Amino acid sequence: MRKVDLCLSSEGAEVILATSSDEKHPPENMIDGNPETFWTTTGMFPQEFIICFHKQVRIERLVIQSYFVRTLRIEKSTSKEPVDFEQWIERDLVHTEGQLQSEEIMGRDGHATYLRFIIISAFDHFASVHSISAEGIALSNLS
Amino acid sequence: MVKLAAKCILAGDSTVGKTTLAQIFRSDGAQFQKNYTLTTGVDLVVKTVPVPDTGDSVELFIFDSAGKEPFSEMLDKLWESPNVLCLVYDVTNEQSFQNCSKWLEKARAQSPGVSLPGVLVGNKTDLASRRAVESAQARAWALGQGLECFETSVKEMENYEAPFHCLAKQFHRLYREKVEVFQALV
Structure with a gap:
């Protein structure tokens, strides 16, 4: 089976919820494959977004490029609908002044249909997420 | 167009x-409460303020908490991660x-x-005849602390909006600055 970046919109992934939205920096920017475009939070924390794969996938490696994110929790669901999320990973990120934070996660049991990212806290009033990429395998379509 | 949210x-x-x-x-300006009631916990006032000359706005979440001890002891929790200060x-x-200065430090x-x-x-x-703090004195201190300075009479409903509009504007400016930082990263 072919390994792909499961979080690309060109591979069928979609951001189905985001708690912040600036028209100029929409959530789709996180999955367009271009780290120059980004999604911004627009004030107060926590903030979250949900990515739908529209299929069953197995994630092996997840990379999040962001700025000012402090505590990040990732939950996943294997349901057809965005329900029954279970906590998967929680990380405290390090601030890297003037450089994107690049957090690599090798998750165990990466079976998912949805991922929910919760930015619990940040190093500043606002945070940005530039790209989410998930290396892995598409297992089956949702019937 | 963006609607920001700020904890004030x-x-x-x-x-x-x-x-x-x-x-x-x-x-x-519809209500002036004549009887004093001591705030013991926290009141939350939520109001959206437009930012002039932009299509943007800021939703202010104003945390009105007790100024009197011992109630002020729980402020550490209530004041967590503030965005703006009044x-x-x-x-x-x-x-x-x-x-x-004590409140500012806290x-x-x-x-x-x-x-x-x-x-x-x-x-x-x-209460002009009882004034004990001159405007100039307050302005000088505020300037040194990087605060914008206002005088109001909530009883006469004078100038009560200006401080909040100013906070919204400052927070909006901060957002613009951070977005520029994000843009410059890659």
Whole structure:
């Protein structure tokens, strides 16, 4: 089976919820494959977004490029609908002044249909997420 | 177009008029509470303020918490991660002005290393004959602390909106600056 970046919109992934939205920096920017475009939070924390794969996938490696994110929790669901999320990973990120934070996660049991990212806290009033990429395998379509 | 959200903490000694200021702002000047009630926990006032010359707005979540001990002991929790600060004193009460530096320090300690936009508001200008804090004195201190300075009379419903509009504008400016930082990263 072919390994792909499961979080690309060109591979069928979609951001189905985001708690912040600036028209100029929409959530789709996180999955367009271009780290120059980004999604911004627009004030107060926590903030979250949900990515739908529209299929069953197995994630092996997840990379999040962001700025000012402090505590990040990732939950996943294997349901057809965005329900029954279970906590998967929680990380405290390090601030890297003037450089994107690049957090690599090798998750165990990466079976998912949805991922929910919760930015619990940040190093500043606002945070940005530039790209989410998930290396892995598409297992089956949702019937 | 973007709608920002800001946690605004309202700080200052008890009886300077924090709650009345927040309530009058909430009701667009419709209500002035004549009887004093001591705020013991926290009141939340939510109001959206447009930012002039942009299509943008800021939704202010104003945390009006007790200025009087022992109720102020739980402020550490209530004041967690503030975005903007509204610091209030009573122009007829010198001590309430002196205590502003203490309140400011406490607010800033909530998010060390992060700038906290703020305004200083001298309330009760209607009691002109009892004035104990001169405008110039307050302005000088505010300037040194990087705060914008206002005087209001919530009783006369004068100038009660300006401090909040100023906070919204400052927070919006901060957002613009951070977006530029994000843009410059890659």
